[in-house]
Amino acid sequence: MDVMGDKATLFETGRFVQPSGRDGVGEAADDAAEEVRQRLAAEAGDVEAMSVLGALLLRRGDLDGAEPHLRAATAAGDRAAANNLGVLLHQRGYADDAAGWWRIAAVAGSAAAAHALGRHHRERGDEPAAEYWLRQSAEQGHALGAYALADLLEHRQDAGAEQWMRIAAERGHREAAYRLARALDRRLGPEGDVGDDHGAGAEAEQWYRQAAARGHRRAALHLGAILERRGALKEAGRWYLTSAKDGEARAACALGFLLRDAGDTESAAVWWLRAAQDGDGNAANALGALHAERGEPQTAERWYRAAMDAGDDNGAYNLGLLCAEQGRTAQAEQWYRRAAYAGHREAANALAILLLQGGDTAGAEPWFSKAAEAGSVDAAFNLGILFAGRGEEAVALRWYERAAAAGHTEAALQVGIARLRDGDEAGAERHLRCAAGGGSAEAAYRLATVLDARRPPAPEHSLGEPVHEEKSECEEWYERAASQGHRRAQVRVGMLAAARGDVVEAARWYREAAEAGSRNGAFNLGLLLAREGSEPEAAVWWARAADAGHGRAALRLALVYARRGELAEGQRWADRAVALGPAEVSERAARLRDALREELSA
Numbered sequence: 275m276d277v278m279g280d281k282a283t284l285f286e287t288g289r290f291v292q293p294s295g296r297d298g299v300g301e302a303a304d305d306a307a308e309e310v311r312q313r314l315a316a317e318a319g320d321v322e323a324m325s326v327l328g329a330l331l332l333r334r335g336d337l338d339g340a341e342p343h344l345r346a347a348t349a350a351g352d353r354a355a356a357n358n359l360g361v362l363l364h365q366r367g368y369a370d371d372a373a374g375w376w377r378i379a380a381v382a383g384s385a386a387a388a389h390a391l392g393r394h395h396r397e398r399g400d401e402p403a404a405e406y407w408l409r410q411s412a413e414q415g416h417a418l419g420a421y422a423l424a425d426l427l428e429h430r431q432d433a434g435a436e437q438w439m440r441i442a443a444e445r446g447h448r449e450a451a452y453r454l455a456r457a458l459d460r461r462l463g464p465e466g467d468v469g470d471d472h473g474a475g476a477e478a479e480q481w482y483r484q485a486a487a488r489g490h491r492r493a494a495l496h497l498g499a500i501l502e503r504r505g506a507l508k509e510a511g512r513w514y515l516t517s518a519k520d521g522e523a524r525a526a527c528a529l530g531f532l533l534r535d536a537g538d539t540e541s542a543a544v545w546w547l548r549a550a551q552d553g554d555g556n557a558a559n560a561l562g563a564l565h566a567e568r569g570e571p572q573t574a575e576r577w578y579r580a581a582m583d584a585g586d587d588n589g590a591y592n593l594g595l596l597c598a599e600q601g602r603t604a605q606a607e608q609w610y611r612r613a614a615y616a617g618h619r620e621a622a623n624a625l626a627i628l629l630l631q632g633g634d635t636a637g638a639e640p641w642f643s644k645a646a647e648a649g650s651v652d653a654a655f656n657l658g659i660l661f662a663g664r665g666e667e668a669v670a671l672r673w674y675e676r677a678a679a680a681g682h683t684e685a686a687l688q689v690g691i692a693r694l695r696d697g698d699e700a701g702a703e704r705h706l707r708c709a710a711g712g713g714s715a716e717a718a719y720r721l722a723t724v725l726d727a728r729r730p731p732a733p734e735h736s737l738g739e740p741v742h743e744e745k746s747e748c749e750e751w752y753e754r755a756a757s758q759g760h761r762r763a764q765v766r767v768g769m770l771a772a773a774r775g776d777v778v779e780a781a782r783w784y785r786e787a788a789e790a791g792s793r794n795g796a797f798n799l800g801l802l803l804a805r806e807g808s809e810p811e812a813a814v815w816w817a818r819a820a821d822a823g824h825g826r827a828a829l830r831l832a833l834v835y836a837r838r839g840e841l842a843e844g845q846r847w848a849d850r851a852v853a854l855g856p857a858e859v860s861e862r863a864a865r866l867r868d869a870l871r872e873e874l875s876a
Contacts, residue, residue, distance in 0.1 A: 305330070308330070309327065309330055311323075312326050312327040312330065313327055316343060316346075321346075321347050321350040321351075321352055322347075322352070324343045324344075324346050324347035324350070324352070324355065325343070325344070325347035325352045325354050325355040325358070327340075327343045328340045328341070328343035328344035328347060328355060328358060328359075329344075329354070329355075329358050331343070332344070332358055332361065332362055337362055337365060337366065340358075340362055341359070341362055343355075344358055344359040344362060345359060348375065348378075353378075353379045353382040353383065353384045353387070354379070354384065356375045356376075356378045356379035356382070356384070356387065357375070357376060357379040357384045357386050357387040357390070359372075359375045360372040360373070360374075360375035360376040360379065360387065360390060361390070363375065364390075369394065372390075372394070373391060373394045373395075375387075376388075376390045376391040376394065377391055380407060380410065380411075383414075385410070385411045385414035385415065385416035385419060386411070386416060386418075388407045388408070388410040388411035388414070388416070388419060389407070389408065389411035389416050389418050389419035389422060391407040392404045392405070392406070392407035392408030392409075392410075392411060392419065392422060392423070393408075393422060395407060396408075396422075396426060401426065401430075404426060405423065405426055405427075408422050408423040408426060409423055411423070412438060412441065412442075415445070417442050417445035417446055417447045417450075418442075418447065420438050420439075420441045420442035420445065420447070420450070421438075421439070421442035421447045421449065421450045423438045424436070424437075424438035424439035424441075424442055424450065424453075428453075436454070436457060439453055439454045439457070440454055443481060443484065443485075446488070448484070448485045448488035448489065448490045448493070449485070449490065451481045451482075451484045451485035451488070451490070451493070452481070452482070452485040452490050452492060452493040454481045455477075455478045455479075455480075455481035455482045455485065455493065455496065456478075456496075458474045458475075458477055458478035458481070459478045459496070461474045462474060462475055462478070478500075479497065479500050481493075482494075482496050482497040482500065483497055486513060486516070486517075489520070491516075491517040491520035491521065491522040491525065492517070492522060494513045494514070494516045494517035494520070494522070494525065495513070495514065495517045495522050495524055495525040495528070497513045498510040498511070498512075498513035498514040498517065498525065498528060499528065501513065502528070502532065507532060507536075510532065511529060511532050511533075513525075514526075514528050514529040514532065515529055518545065518548070518549075521552070523548075523549040523552035523553060523554040523557065524549070524554060524556075526545045526546070526548045526549035526552070526554070526557065527545070527546060527549040527550075527554045527556050527557035527560065529542075529545045530542040530543070530544075530545035530546040530549065530557060530560060531560070533545065534560075539564065542560075542564075543561065543564060545557075546558075546560045546561045546564070547561065550577065550580060550581075550584075553584050554584065555580075555581040555582075555584035555585060555586025555588070555589060556581070556586060556588070558577045558578070558580040558581035558584060558586070558589065559577070559578065559581040559586060559588045559589060559592055561577040562574040562575070562576075562577035562578040562580075562581065562589075562592055562596075563592065565577065566596060571596060571600065574596060575593065575596060578590075578592045578593045578596065579593065587613045587616040587617070587618040587621070588613070588618070590609045590610075590612040590613035590616070590618070590621065591609070591610065591613040591618050591620060591621040591624070593605075593609040594606045594607075594608075594609035594610040594613065594621060594624060594625075595624070597609060598624075598628070603628065603632075606628060607625065607628055607629075609621075610622075610624050610625035610628060611625055614641060614644070614645075617648070619644075619645045619648035619649060619650040619653065620645070620650060620652075622641045622642075622644045622645035622648070622650070622653065623641070623642065623645040623646075623650045623652050623653040623656065625641050626638040626639070626641035626642040626645065626653065626656065627656065629641065630656075630660070635660070638660070639657075639660060642656050642657045642660060643657065646673070646676070651677050651680040651681070651682045651685075652677075652682070654673050654674075654676045654677035654680070654682070654685070655673070655674065655677040655682050655684060655685045657670075657673040658670045658671070658673035658674040658677065658685060658688060661673065662688075667692070670688075671688075671689065671692050673685075674688040674689050674692070675689055678705060678708065678709075681708075681712070683708075683709050683712030683713060683714050683717070684709070684714065686705045686706070686708040686709035686712065686714075686717070687705070687706065687709040687714050687716055687717040687720075689701075689705040690702045690703075690704075690705035690706035690708075690709060690717060690720065690721075691720065693705060694720070694724070699724060702724065703721065703724055703725075706720050706721040706724065707721060710751060710754070710755075713758075715754075715755045715758035715759065715760040715763070716755070716760065718751045718752075718754045718755035718758070718760070718763070719751070719752065719755040719760050719762060719763040719766075721748075721751050722748045722749070722751035722752040722755065722763065722766070723748075725746070725747055725748035725751065726748040726752075726766075729746060729748065749767070749770050752766050752767045752770065753767055756783060756786075759790065761787045761790050761791065761792040761795060762787075762792070762794070764783045764784075764786050764787035764790070764792065764795060765783070765784065765787045765792055765794045765795045765798060767783045768780040768781075768782075768783035768784040768787065768795070768798060768799075769798065771783060772798075772802065777802065777806065780798075780802060781799060781802055781803075783795075784796075784798045784799035784802060785799055788815060788818065788819075791822070793818075793819040793822035793823060793824040793827070794819070794824070796815045796816070796818045796819035796822070796824070796827070797815070797816060797819040797824050797826060797827045797830075799812075799815045800812040800813070800814075800815035800816040800819065800827065800830065801830075803815065804830075809834065812830075813831060813834050815827075816828075816830045816831050816834075817831060820847065820850060820851075820854070823854055824854065825850075825851050825853075825854030825855045825856060825859040825860070825863070826851075826859055828847050828848075828850040828851035828854055828859075828863070829847070829848070829851040829859050829862060829863050829866070831844075831847040832844045832845075832846075832847035832848040832850075832851055832863060832866055832867075832870075833866070835847060836866065836870060841870050841873055841874050842874065844866070844870050845867055845870040845871060845874065848863045848864075848866045848867035848870060849863075849867055851863030852864050852867060
């Protein structure tokens with residue numbers, strides 16, 4: 275119970291002035307002088323002095339010295355003395371006797387006594403009586419009474435609770451300001467997004483500020499979080515620091531993340547350590563990750579275990595990741611299971627992947643489903659892969675669409691491919707753009723092919739000279755895919771450059787594709803070199819392409835060797851071209867082969 279004889283309440287009587295900013299020695303001297311003056315006046319029969327002296331001694335903890343003075347003043351009708359006598363008796367453990375004196379003071383108009391009496395009745399379970407006396411106190415302007423009444427009404431889910439909480443907050447009650455801010459915060463989105471209710475967000479911040487300025491550490495934490503979301507990182511850091519210094523572990527953890535993001539890992543580790551030692555699982559996980567990055571797996575494991583012991587399921591998940599990286603598959607599965615059974619969706623997804631890698635498809639599917647239903651985008655995508663592997667394309671597409679809607683790049687690519695297969699070019703383009711924008715080289719290439727198919731035929735120059743046009747959108751997407759190492763895109767960019775007459779650029783892209791293993795790139799590079807008069811080098815690239823299964827390259831080589839008079843080698847490559855095809859190539863290669871055979875047998 276907030277006893278009515280504490281310093282704050284005694285100041286409210288009006289008989290004590292607020293202490294000045296002087297040092298403790300000066301204050302003690304003044305208190306001693308005040309006590310002497312009040313004692314002399316009390317001994318002379320001054321009722322007010324008896325009451326004040328009793329309050330002074332009560333505040334000091336001298337119950338035996340305070341009681342006779344308070345009783346004497348109470349007997350003379352002093353209501354403040356009656357209130358403080360109730361406080362004294364409550365401190366001695368005589369709650370019912372205390373309530374009797376509080377009732378006398380409350381009836382006489384003491385708001386503080388009405389508050390104390392209301393608290394007494396609430397502790398006894400008599401809520402109607404509690405509400406009556408707390409309302410009496412609150413209506414007289416007592417901040418503690420207003421707060422206690424709001425708390426009682428909130429417990430009952432009474433709509434009037436917020437009004438009294440607001441009144442208490444306006445009168446300077448810091449816990450009321452904090453709770454009012456929390457109530458307003460609950461009207462907002464999960465990340466503090468106010469939606470249409472911008473006023474609620476601004477007002478919540480205002481009350482957090484008021485409570486934080488009065489030293490409420492959790493209010494300072496929430497205020498820091500609001501400012502961090504807004505991007506006001508310096509001010510957020512100041513409030514986190516204030517809260518952390520007051521012992522709020524979550525603020526110390528948040529401050530650590532701010533420092534880490536600013537590049538000060540060492541200071542971040544100091545605050546994470548402080549928070550972790552106070553039982554913050556998130557900070558323990560952060561320390562574990564930090565030590566894992568430094569190549570200290572044993573220390574990392576110790577902190578992950580500490581996070582798990584603090585009730586943070588991420589600890590078990592991170593232990594699973596650590597074990598998986600070290601090849602300790604059985605232990606990784608154990609930790610993933612522990613986190614997954616506790617509802618950790620990414621652990622469920624990781625467990626399913628582990629089971630799938632071990633060949634347990636039946637065991638993996640329910641964990642993928644559980645993770646996906648809990649909101650794991652990766653799990654939804656993995657389910658798509660799982661069903662596609664079984665040939666259940668319709669089910670796979672549904673999961674791909676779900677993952678794509680949540681921004682999964684590869685899922686958007688798969689949906690785009692499915693739309694192309696179904697002839698829905700508009701839907702395909704939409705999803706391919708999403709995937710390409712997310713960094714998928716394959717999506718960029720496929721989007722380019724869709725756009726490329728719509729392009730009108732390039733106009734021919736009247737003199738047969740190459741036409742220099744600005745790059746189209748499709749060429750830009752080809753180039754984006756090519757720059758990411760997509761071999762078919764590299765070949766296509768080379769072809770477009772060659773069509774513009776840019777032989778150097780075309781050769782560069784063909785060579786890059788060929789060196790990455792593209793047989794079309796090697797073949798086209800050979801054509802370009804042969805056209806430029808470098809047939810020996812062209813033959814080297816055609817040989818590489820033919821060895822990779824390119825029929826036209828084998829035919830070109832057969833022609834090269836035939837012209838050189840190396841008929842046996844020409845016949846060998848012609849045989850290779852016949853086998854590789856396609857049909858047109860096979861037909862030409864067969865005629866060449868027969869001709870070479872006749873020449874050899876002549």
